[in-house]
Amino acid sequence: MIKSIIRNLPKWINNYGIVSDVIISSRIRIARNIDNIKFPTSASIDEKKLIIDKILDAFKKSNLISEFNLTGYNLLDLNDLERNALVELHMLSPLFIKDPYYKYFFIDDDGEISIMINEEDHLRIQCLKEGFSIKDVITFIYKIVDKLEDYLDFSYRNDFGYITTCPTNLGTGLRISILCHLPFLNYSGKIRDIISDSSKFSISFKGSFGEGSNPVSSLYQISNSTTLGKSEEDILNTILRFGNEIIRIEREERKNIMDKNRSEILDKIGRSVGVIKYSNKIDLDEANEILSWLRVGAIEKLLNVPVNLINQLIFKIRPNLMKIEFNTTIDEEIDKLRSDYLKTTLGGLI
Amino acid sequence: MLCDICKKREATIYVTEVINSEKKNLYICNICISKLGIKGILKELNIPYDENILKKFLEMMPGMVEEEKKEKNCPVCNLKFVDFEKSGYLGCPNCYETFKDELKPILLNLQGNFKHIGKKKGEKFTLDTSLESEIKRLKRELEYAIEEERYEDAAKIRDKINKLIKDDKINN
Numbered sequence: 001m002i003k004s005i006i007r008n009l010p011k012w013i014n015n016y017g018i019v020s021d022v023i024i025s026s027r028i029r030i031a032r033n034i035d036n037i038k039f040p041t042s043a044s045i046d047e048k049k050l051i052i053d054k055i056l057d058a059f060k061k062s063n064l065i066s067e068f069n070l071t072g073y074n075l076l077d078l079n080d081l082e083r084n085a086l087v088e089l090h091m092l093s094p095l096f097i098k099d100p101y102y103k104y105f106f107i108d109d110d111g112e113i114s115i116m117i118n119e120e121d122h123l124r125i126q127c128l129k130e131g132f133s134i135k136d137v138i139t140f141i142y143k144i145v146d147k148l149e150d151y152l153d154f155s156y157r158n159d160f161g162y163i164t165t166c167p168t169n170l171g172t173g174l175r176i177s178i179l180c181h182l183p184f185l186n187y188s189g190k191i192r193d194i195i196s197d198s199s200k201f202s203i204s205f206k207g208s209f210g211e212g213s214n215p216v217s218s219l220y221q222i223s224n225s226t227t228l229g230k231s232e233e234d235i236l237n238t239i240l241r242f243g244n245e246i247i248r249i250e251r252e253e254r255k256n257i258m259d260k261n262r263s264e265i266l267d268k269i270g271r272s273v274g275v276i277k278y279s280n281k282i283d284l285d286e287a288n289e290i291l292s293w294l295r296v297g298a299i300e301k302l303l304n305v306p307v308n309l310i311n312q313l314i315f316k317i318r319p320n321l322m323k324i325e326f327n328t329t330i331d332e333e334i335d336k337l338r339s340d341y342l343k344t345t346l347g348g349l350i
Numbered sequence: 351m352l353c354d355i356c357k358k359r360e361a362t363i364y365v366t367e368v369i370n371s372e373k374k375n376l377y378i379c380n381i382c383i384s385k386l387g388i389k390g391i392l393k394e395l396n397i398p399y400d401e402n403i404l405k406k407f408l409e410m411m412p413g414m415v416e417e418e419k420k421e422k423n424c425p426v427c428n429l430k431f432v433d434f435e436k437s438g439y440l441g442c443p444n445c446y447e448t449f450k451d452e453l454k455p456i457l458l459n460l461q462g463n464f465k466h467i468g469k470k471k472g473e474k475f476t477l478d479t480s481l482e483s484e485i486k487r488l489k490r491e492l493e494y495a496i497e498e499e500r501y502e503d504a505a506k507i508r509d510k511i512n513k514l515i516k517d518d519k520i521n522n
Contacts, residue, residue: 035443038427042441120439135477142475154471155443159450160457161466163443167453168460172468202462229463231487232475 001071002078002107006085006324010111010128013089013315016308017131021299022247024179024219024311026134027090028141029126031164031173032148035155039165040118048102051122056104058151064144068108070115075103081320081329086114088318090128095120113144120165121173123148132243134176138236161228171228176239179208180246183218183296184253187265191220194249202226203242217288217314222246258300269297273350276342281335287317287342294350305349313345353379355386355394363410367403383407424448465494481518485511 008014012025033039034054038047056072059065065072075083075097083100086092091111096103096119106115116124125148127141148154155163161171169175185191198205204225207215222242224235258265272290275282282290295310297303315321317338323329326337353361354377361377368374378391388407392399423430429441431449440446446453457464467490469475488511495504 033443038442039439041437041439042427042429138475139477146474149472156471157446157466158470159465160446161468162471163446165439167440167457168438170457170461171466174468226461226463228457228461229465229467231468233477233483234487236477 001109002073002082002086005091005107005111006082006089006321009312009315010089010091012110012112012128012130013312014308015130016306016311017129017133019247020131020307020311022180022182022250023132023243024181024314025128025130026132026137027126027128027177027179028134028137029124029175030141030145031121031162031169031175032123032125032145032152033121033155033163033165034123035153035163037122039120040122041120041165043118045102048118052102052104052117054152055117055123058148059106062147062151064147065106068113068144069110070106070108070113072104072106075100075105081323084320085318085324088320089315091126092116093119093124096124113141115144121169123152132178132247134178134236134239134243138176138232142232169227172230172232172235174227174232174235175223176235177221177223178239178243180220180222180243180250181218181292181295182220182246182250183292184257185250186215186218188253188257190249190253194246198222198242199225201238201242202230203238215288216285216292218292219288219314254300265296265300266302268293269302272297273303276339276346276350279339282339282342283335284317284319284338287338288314290342291317294346303350305346309345309349313342316345317341351377353377353382355379355382355391363407365403365406365410367397367406369397422448422452465498467491467494481514485514488514 017023017025034051037043037051040048040051043051059070059072064070078086083092083097087094087097089111091107091114092105093116096105096116102118104117107113112128114126116126125141125145127137129137157163162173164170164173182191185194195205202225204223206221208217208219208221222239224238227235272293275286275290291310291314294303294305295307298305298307298310316325319331319334322334322337322341325341326333328337351361351364353359356379359379359381362380363378363383365376365378366373367376376395383391386394388404389399392403397403421430421432424441424445425448426444427441429445431452434440434445434449440449454464488507492504492507492511495501495507
């Protein structure tokens with residue numbers, strides 16, 4: 001199952017969701033810990049085993065495995081490439097795979113749900129769906145979390161709420177994030193003001209797939225920066241409001257720039273097509289930038305390429321996914337293989 | 351000079367205070383102050399508590415409190431506060447009880463708050479985005495603000511509630 005998800009990508013990448021021109025996907029994760037057991041970051045081997053046993057037992061008793069089509073894996077059952085590929089697909093966290101011992105996780109058949117045991121917290125439950133669908137995702141994920149609560153004694157205090165290893169997740173343990181493609185706000189530079197304003201609304205606004213405040217991919221991860229002193233609904237509403245505002249201003253900026261600077265944008269798209277057609281090697285940064293412009297071309301219908309094919313490629317070109325696709329472990333070959341892959345996949349379309 | 355409370359250990363804090371028009375020197379050691387707290391010390395010595403004397407104590411103490419805070423450890427997992435400051439991770443659920451007071455300013459800084467108002471343990475999550483629930487939530491926030499004597503916040507929240515009710519009346 002896991003191999004097929006890695007090869008064929010999870011559903012939320014393959015499907016084109018609501019307002020996906022701006023918001024590619026929605027992700028919600030909830031942190032929980034069992035009471036009276038040390039956090040994984042300081043637990044002994046025996047305690048980590050106990051955490052896994054308790055949680056697996058709760059999963060068995062609760063019927064969650066069959067209800068949500070989950071498959072469980074010991075992280076050691078996967079090779080290094082597969083572990084890193086799942087990080088590239090946002091299904092496992094970098095911290096989770098750093099030390100692979102006494103780690104266990106569940107993934108559903110669609111690759112939308114992932115549940116990590118012994119990450120930073122005893123339990124990290126995450127759900128990903130395409131588009132701007134955080135209302136659906138939150139209702140969906142709490143079905144799992146609330147059911148687990150019937151079988152596990154989660155650590156909770158009346159003053160601080162749900163207890164977490166790091167106080168940044170305390171209270172609700174809830175993190176809602178959306179992956180946005182904002183090429184026009186990035187191009188005009190307006191993104192910088194929006195990012196510096198976002199902290200006022202308890203929002204974290206980060207470049208994704210490339211560091212810094214204006215990544216070449218124009219992909220941004222927007223999430224709530226606080227989890228305490230707000231209800232789950234407040235957090236949801238904050239991201240709903242902010243997400244809608246981002247959609248509005250990115251579309252407005254797209255219209256402005258396409259009206260005034262159309263030839264500049266056509267040039268960017270044309271050059272990106274050129275690189276794919278005639279280059280022999282493409283590194284990750286360049287591929288991220290090219291795909292960002294091709295996505296603009298696809299959305300504006302300047303290119304006859306489906307937008308969700310670009311979404312798939314944004315993930316497929318990541319180094320570990322490339323290595324799995326081409327069955328190689330040689331780093332030096334990747335840039336060449338990436339170039340070939342983009343040529344073959346987009347060949348007839350651009 | 352020996353501590354006025356235990357009369358055994360060397361005093362580390364020295365505070366002069368005028369009590370009933372009589373000048374009084376207070377000598378207290380680290381251990382007694384961490385055991386009893388400032389209020390407890392004053393009670394023990396039959397000194398009326400006021401803000402002025404509290405300030406005098408605090409002026410003498412910052413370094414010491416800092417040191418004690420760092421060396422304090424959780425009885426369940428042995429994590430020291432200084433370890434948390436380095437890693438950002440607490441050791442076990444009980445750490446939140448052990449370091450409750452030390453964590454509050456940190457939470458205020460990180461989260462802007464130190465009071466959970468989300469779903470309670472055992473409650474099922476339901477999504478209610480109706481106006482009624484928004485007002486209910488704001489009323490709860492208002493109660494907290496008053497409880498914590500954040501009157502400026504309370505006034506803002508009250509205005510928000512009134513505006514929501516007024517808007518609703520116009521819309522209907």
